[in-house]
Amino acid sequence: MLDGIRWFFSNIAMAFYNFGYAVTHPGLWLDWSDKTAIMRFVYYGASIELFFVIFDALLILTLVCVLRPNFMWTVVRGLEGLANGLGRFFAWAGLLMVLQQIIIVFMQRIFARPDIVVGFGVPLQFDISWYAEELKLYNAMIIVFCVAYTFVQGGHVRVDLIYAGVKFRTKKILDMFGAVFFMMPFAVLTWLYGWYFMWRHLIVPNPSASDSLDRLVNKARALRWNVETTGFSPSGFNGYFLFKVLLCLFCAMVFLQAIAVAYRSWRELREGPESEGRYLDRDSLGEGEEAYEGTH
Template identity: 30%
Template structure:
């Protein structure tokens, strides 16, 4: 009983982190749409009105940073990151989980912590100095520099959640975190497309 209480609390903490990652994963795709609109608007204004702005160009870069850095925790949650598991996939499941745990603790955490360690002072220096772009009409720089520690901070939390779930699975307290709980987003899209094609085919037969 005494061993179950700490793990129960850790699993609750893990679920809270996963909930945050899921929210980010649902919100951040809008950044892609905004980036496309900003890019298209900037291109059209330059093409037809000979008007361009460094601020809009830099805004695109900031949005790309949001798209690529902030969803890192969501990607880990969905097992969307790259694993070189040609050999590990042939080992027993419990051995695979221990390899995953060692990889998170000794490879992922040190690298992420190092980036956060250097990223935070870099952001603070930019924020305190009011650093701006050297380009005419450019934007302030600290929001872009904030994305680095923020994105890797989310990844650190997601890694901690993943570690807890790996240990929980080995103790028989939660599902396998390396096994997809359901179809991937690509599989869901394919299922939706197949359903639409089947519906259109049925309607075509009905018209005949």
Template identity: 25%
Template sequence: MNFLTRVVRLIDSLNEWVGRSVAWLTTLLVLVVCFDVVTRYLLNESMVAVQELEWHIFAVIFLIGAAYTLKEDGHVRVDVFYGHMSPKKKALIDFVGCVLFLIPFSLLVVWTSKNFVQMSWMVHEGSPNPGGLPARYLLKLMIPIGLGLVFLQGISMALRSFMTLIGRPLDAEDSGKDAGEVSHA
């Protein structure tokens, strides 16, 4: 196994673990939403903290789970042309897309969110709403962490595509699918 294969496997396994761990938050989100609905409509009681908790959990799922979704090829894609291309053409499109768009964008978000997150931590930002949740700075930290994971997955995708382009596609067991095959999860 060469160095590039090890890097791809390491990044993929990291995002696999993170994604599967964060997926459990969807169960928590369902329970919180059910609690909110019951208290709001049956007990005629509304709690700001519960409503904020809903979007905090959703934000963590979205931000931290984005890299796993990218790894599993679950993001929206226009497959009209891409779906009928050869594995090498798909690899070329994926490589160019990662190098020109995904990697620079994720780095830009990580870099520009630095001051935003730092300021939030310095003032221990919480909810501006009475009865809201404290520690909003923890939620804001998920922005650079999530996009950092997307950056890493972009590196993995670019390396995987590069290996396909040079005629050395990674084995099917590395990705769980045939080289160049698109999953439609």
């Protein structure tokens, strides 16, 4: 127990040094012309060192926000604004999915074409199956970039067996507890798995979460890019590595939204029921459609 406590606080202290060293020596991990720099980037992207750097940054940000309540509201509005902006933009991918599916059906059933050619001068030509499989990418983009947006809009399913019947203060405490002890750990654990899952489809030799920094640096001598381009069919979509990238972005979106939820709940708890929903930017169906809002 004592060793664990000592390890925890020593890593908190070392995080300041690690962050300063990384910022002052960017070539060690950002100069991707050097293969060892790539391996360092892979290692530190899901390392204990990065975890405690983010942990320290979050602690400092939280302390500043507690001392300056208006700044906490600014952070909440910024994070929720980011979620709303990305969500509203990438929601249009749903329309692209529908239009592209209609085009695929027309090209296959009416024009009997095996491919679709797009562009002027140098055309972009892919088989019909490529466009059909690429629809999954739009769906993945909606999930990744609209997950936080849906949370802000109150669109996620909530099981209100306990939450609906408790008092305002209890609800805020439950929101903070859920954000800190459920949303954040979920995002961190998914990142730890997703980070190496992504890189195993980008480079060889494949990195592993169990590899030490020295082992990865030794592997750098044989490193080469091997971006995944294999589809489910011979002429199918060949950008499946993008789904692995989106998985990591999903973790980042959930983690940032967890911060927003925790901070908003704290401020509403401190300021009382009259502050509930303060600065909350939710979409409206328009005048006369109030009865339908919240039913989806």
